[in-house]
Amino acid sequence: MNVRGVLLAHGRMGLRSVWHAGRPRRGLMPLVLATLVASVLAMTFTVTFRALGAASAPSEASARLLGWAFTLALVLLGLGDALVVVSAGATAPDLERLLAAPLRPRQVLSLKFAETLPRTLGPVLTIALPAAVCYTWARGGGNAWSIAVAIAALWAIPLGLGSALALVLLRLAPAARVRESLAVLATVAFVAGWLANTFWVPRLAASTDLASLRAIPPPPPWSPATWAADAMAASGARAAEALAACGLAGAGALVLAIASAERLMAGVQSRAAVAAGSRVRGRARRAPTLTGAFLRRDLALFSRDWPVLLDLLSRLALWSALPLAILPLAPLPARELARDMLVAVTLSLGNDVAARALPLERASLAWARLAPVGGARWVRRRALGVGLLGVVILGAAASIVGVALHLSPRAVAEAFVFGLSAAASAMALGLLVGAVLGDPDWRDPRAMLGLGGRSVSAATMLAQGAVWLALAHALGPGPVGIGWLVALPCLGALVAWPVLAATARVVERREFSAR
Amino acid sequence: MAAPPLVVEALSKRFGSVHAVAGLSLDVRGGEIVGFLGANGAGKTTTLRCVSGLVTPDAGEVTVAGASLAREPLTAKARLGLVPDRPFLYERLSAREFLAFVAALYDLPADASERRAEELLARLALTEHADRTIEGYSLGMRQKTAVAAALLHSPPLLLLDEPLNGLDPPAARVLKDLLREHARGGGGVLVSTHLLDVAERLCDRVVILRAGRIAAEGTLPELRAGRSERTLEDVFMELGGGGGLP
Numbered sequence: 001m002n003v004r005g006v007l008l009a010h011g012r013m014g015l016r017s018v019w020h021a022g023r024p025r026r027g028l029m030p031l032v033l034a035t036l037v038a039s040v041l042a043m044t045f046t047v048t049f050r051a052l053g054a055a056s057a058p059s060e061a062s063a064r065l066l067g068w069a070f071t072l073a074l075v076l077l078g079l080g081d082a083l084v085v086v087s088a089g090a091t092a093p094d095l096e097r098l099l100a101a102p103l104r105p106r107q108v109l110s111l112k113f114a115e116t117l118p119r120t121l122g123p124v125l126t127i128a129l130p131a132a133v134c135y136t137w138a139r140g141g142g143n144a145w146s147i148a149v150a151i152a153a154l155w156a157i158p159l160g161l162g163s164a165l166a167l168v169l170l171r172l173a174p175a176a177r178v179r180e181s182l183a184v185l186a187t188v189a190f191v192a193g194w195l196a197n198t199f200w201v202p203r204l205a206a207s208t209d210l211a212s213l214r215a216i217p218p219p220p221p222w223s224p225a226t227w228a229a230d231a232m233a234a235s236g237a238r239a240a241e242a243l244a245a246c247g248l249a250g251a252g253a254l255v256l257a258i259a260s261a262e263r264l265m266a267g268v269q270s271r272a273a274v275a276a277g278s279r280v281r282g283r284a285r286r287a288p289t290l291t292g293a294f295l296r297r298d299l300a301l302f303s304r305d306w307p308v309l310l311d312l313l314s315r316l317a318l319w320s321a322l323p324l325a326i327l328p329l330a331p332l333p334a335r336e337l338a339r340d341m342l343v344a345v346t347l348s349l350g351n352d353v354a355a356r357a358l359p360l361e362r363a364s365l366a367w368a369r370l371a372p373v374g375g376a377r378w379v380r381r382r383a384l385g386v387g388l389l390g391v392v393i394l395g396a397a398a399s400i401v402g403v404a405l406h407l408s409p410r411a412v413a414e415a416f417v418f419g420l421s422a423a424a425s426a427m428a429l430g431l432l433v434g435a436v437l438g439d440p441d442w443r444d445p446r447a448m449l450g451l452g453g454r455s456v457s458a459a460t461m462l463a464q465g466a467v468w469l470a471l472a473h474a475l476g477p478g479p480v481g482i483g484w485l486v487a488l489p490c491l492g493a494l495v496a497w498p499v500l501a502a503t504a505r506v507v508e509r510r511e512f513s514a515r
Numbered sequence: 516m517a518a519p520p521l522v523v524e525a526l527s528k529r530f531g532s533v534h535a536v537a538g539l540s541l542d543v544r545g546g547e548i549v550g551f552l553g554a555n556g557a558g559k560t561t562t563l564r565c566v567s568g569l570v571t572p573d574a575g576e577v578t579v580a581g582a583s584l585a586r587e588p589l590t591a592k593a594r595l596g597l598v599p600d601r602p603f604l605y606e607r608l609s610a611r612e613f614l615a616f617v618a619a620l621y622d623l624p625a626d627a628s629e630r631r632a633e634e635l636l637a638r639l640a641l642t643e644h645a646d647r648t649i650e651g652y653s654l655g656m657r658q659k660t661a662v663a664a665a666l667l668h669s670p671p672l673l674l675l676d677e678p679l680n681g682l683d684p685p686a687a688r689v690l691k692d693l694l695r696e697h698a699r700g701g702g703g704v705l706v707s708t709h710l711l712d713v714a715e716r717l718c719d720r721v722v723i724l725r726a727g728r729i730a731a732e733g734t735l736p737e738l739r740a741g742r743s744e745r746t747l748e749d750v751f752m753e754l755g756g757g758g759g760l761p
Contacts, residue, residue, distance in 0.1 A: 304648065
């Protein structure tokens, strides 16, 4: 068998899937965004490392910072890579064919590594590489060889360990359940990273004498991320030892993955074929109205997809906590802070709830064209379900914010009306972005839109959120007049209405060809 | 006189430079099961998706039980049922919940639709699994659920794209019985299949498609052209078996 040819073909397939991202030439967007993220991180790292140098901080401080950057990347990549391997491997439609082919399990694993290379390598190149290059540029030390080994190790270690972990888990539980659990773990890791970034980085940057950065504790000495940082930052024998440790750990992780594949891959096939499925409580009855039927369906889809639900809840918590994170740096009056927090929640409602509402239906969205309902009615009812969920979440958020900030009931009501108005535009825009950029074949709940779609969604939400935030502060710290309380929801509805009409047109014109 | 379940005139659909369907005209009369045959890529699925409204044709006219799909799309769609090659199912709903949702989409009365759903679930041997979420269903069970959804509103026109995929012999038999009953009730059936023996035994008329155009059409005796020893396979190989799109 031409294993080299098969490997190359799978590599090409992986690149093509990233490039096309479900539709021709859509892949350009992720590449542009990845470059953008890498550039922003590179600027941040350069400024930070140079600031430390200018403040005559010991080189250990920069090395520790580099170590923490690598550690964060390593943890996120470990969970992400396990998820990628499970998604692209055990739950991929071609696994059965590959296992039936005259290929050894390690060759199948290599094929999957080649196929998923753009996805597993992407985060390393956008996070770890800028950190390494900027450190070398700003502080000196390290060379191309040590950077290459450190980056290769940071790619190979999470991939190898993640693959081995995924294979073990796939022996213990059905593939769908493993994928869901890893998706939740990846979400938790994302939350941890986000919290660290939100609460820690602004405070580090705000300290004028860089005392916080100087006092940063060293990362765990047993972590491969620390070895990678030492390989670049240390000198002499210590650097050589760290470099050797990185190389050995990377090779060891890949050997572990290959050994796990040889031992466990065959059993994975039978597990992958086992579908989960659970018994539904209560007897299903036809809802008295079409709206009722949509609401029942939406409730079932959301409440039974617990990785999606948990992901949604964690993101809601993160967004609403965002204004609190910057509060000590930019103090705000309570009323304005409450409005800001609710606007932040609406960003999540648009980005995480509305934008995923249509992709959550997967290929079953075809019923919007097949059934005698029409795209406009379909979208209106979907918007209603999403809107009701939004009202409940906003109501809860307004109550919590009111209690936490000791606001009067009137101030809470004002903030709620403001949030509701912002939510109308955010959720309508989210539905439109989901209809245009949604990926019906998503496997990871966070990837319902693909990288490009998520970025467009986030950018859209931030842009419209900025307008609402500006309005929130323009209204000032005092009570809001009744005229505004009427005008604001009208403004939200004015934005939402044409956007929903555009979404309906997208759904009506969407073709469900077999090609 | 009732309008025929399906009239297609000069239907065309291109995907880029590929002419998937090229000026295709056909009709399905009431009480008739029409077999839709053709090699892979001949345009069968695209035709069925154009007729069901999932794909917008570039040209041509589709009329479903007297309603134009272009001018009265909702009326036309209410008069057809589709079993696609890959069923459109909500993984996290049970079959019973899914059928209840479909009943609401077609505005069927609650009691009648529940009775019909139970009848179809029982006929298709799905009752035992009807309260389990679809994500745990086998390919055959998914196909049965899609068949039940298509038949739920007893449409005048039934479109099926490779409906026997994944079905075990008893289920295939039940499906064939359901199609015959549907035709006996005055409905029309257009069924795409690769199984020539099924088409030979089940269908009243056969349309053979080649490169998006009709290569042959007629009853089996007409296609045999007086040579009774010829099988449908012989006819198919002569007319449509030479490949799909150029």
